[in-house]
Amino acid sequence: MNIEQARFNMIEQQIRPWDVLDQEVLNLLAIVKRENFVPAAYRDLAFADLEVPLPAGQHMFQPRIEARILQELAVKKHESVLEIGAGSGYMAALLAHRAQHVLTIDIKPELVELAKSNLATNGVVNVEVAAGDGSRGWPAAAPYDVICVSGGLPVLPQELLEQLKIGGRLAAFVGTAPVMKAQVITRIDEKQFRVADIFETYVEPLANAVEPPRFKF
Template identity: 50%
Template structure:
């Protein structure tokens, strides 16, 4: 497989038709080596628009979903970002291209270890992954300019909104399957719908908001 050609086709034939057109977003997708976040046995599908399996029954975000989330989040240089749920570490790496730092909280210790290894292998130095209950956020290191939830919740926990800086923003997938809406929130709790998608429910020790 020609890796660079596959990456090019992923951008041109998957992301652009899905209206991922922001040049900064596409730059990040070009720079982050997605194949380093995919298991060796799955390398042939590294750039396919499918949700590849992860340990514990989880799934990696498809390239299209990851690209749309990154475009909507729009991390800026100098910003501190909190990511709820790590998956393979790929979305954290995308956010880290332009953010100053990314902290990730993940309840599954297996995914914590996996994403740490993937990020190290990819040479991503400005991401920290910690095992913690994602519903609680990470108040000890906040407030944050941007919070992104990579898993779906029925409603946004108040703790996340409380950990935003004034003028900050929160991106979360909210609702009940099969109707899940990615919404952008302000610290005061106002929100607007951006697009509909399908992602795993957020895995957390506290099940109050989980599916």
């Protein structure tokens, strides 16, 4: 496989048509080597428009979803980021190139180790990988400028919103099967939030995600 040609095709044929037009984001996709974050057995699928399998039954998002979320969050160099769901460490690496510091949390020990290894191997030094349940955020290091939830949330917990700074942004996949909304929520002030629906998709819910209340008769 011609890796650079495959990367170029991914950017031009999958990502740009999905309204990812921020040149800094497109450049970053060429700089951060996605194939280095994909398990060796699936390396040939690194640039395919599908969810690449990871250990512990998890998956990497399609490249276009990662790129679109990165664009919509518009992370700046002075900002701190919380990512919930470390996976292979790839999204954390993308965020880290735009942020001052990234804290990424995963509940699966094998993914914590995988992300740590991949980030170290690729020279990403401003990411901390921690083991734990991030389904309600990570209040110990709050507040954050940006929160990126790399998994589904049937309900968006209020605790998560409260961990945003004023002006902070949160990206999450909210709802239940068959369709969830990818949303970016901006904290306007202490009590107000602005919600933007970006696109519709379906992603697997986070472990221990808050469930909607069930009606009882």
